[in-house]
Amino acid sequence: MRAGKLQHRVRIERMLEMVSDSGNVQEVWLPLVTARAEVKEATTTEFLTGQIEGYTARAVFLIRWPVQTISTADRLTYAGKLWNITGLSEIGRRRGLEIRAEAVA
Template sequence: MRAGKLQHRITVERHQELVSDSGHVRKVWLPVLTTRAEIKEATTIEFLTGQIEGDTARAVFLVRWPVQPITTADRITAAGQAWNITALTEIGRRRGLEIRAEAVA
C-alpha cells in the first residue's frame, strides 16, 4: 500500500448511547479512529453481476491496518458523507484493510 495514494481523511464512528445526569438516553455516533485512506468506486464486475442497486452509491476504502478494531456495525464519514460499512477484508498479513461501504441516504 503506497502512502501517496492515501489522499483522503476518513473517520470511523461507532454508535453509542449517552446518558445525561437527568437520565435521558441519547444515541450518537462517536469517532473511534481518524486515518488516511484511498477511496475507489465500486468495480465494473460488481456492476455487471448485479450486486449494485441503481440508487445506492458504493465505494471501497483502503486503509493501513487500524490500531482500533473496526466492525460492520461502525460507519465511516468522509468529506461530509456518511457510509455504512458492509464488508471488511484483510489485505496481506495485517498490512491493510479493505472496507466496502454504501452511502447513507
C-alpha cells in the same frame, strides 16, 4: 499499499449510548479512527424498489491496518457524507484493511 495513493481522509465513528442525569438515553457517534485512505471503487448501483427508482452509492476504502478494532456496526465519514460499513477484509497479514461501504441516503 502505496502511501501516494492514500489521498483521502476518512473518519470511522462508533455509536455509544449516553445516559443523561434525567435518565434519557441518547445515541452519540464518537470518532474512533482518522486515517488516510485510497478510494478504490466508487460506483452507483441502480435498483428498483416497487415502482420507485433509486440508487445507492457504494465505495471501497483502503486504509492501513488500524490500532482500533473496526466492525460493521461502525460508520465512516468521507467528503462530508456518512457511509454505513457493509464489509471488512484484511489485506495481507494486518498490512491494511479494505472497507466496503454504502452512502447513507
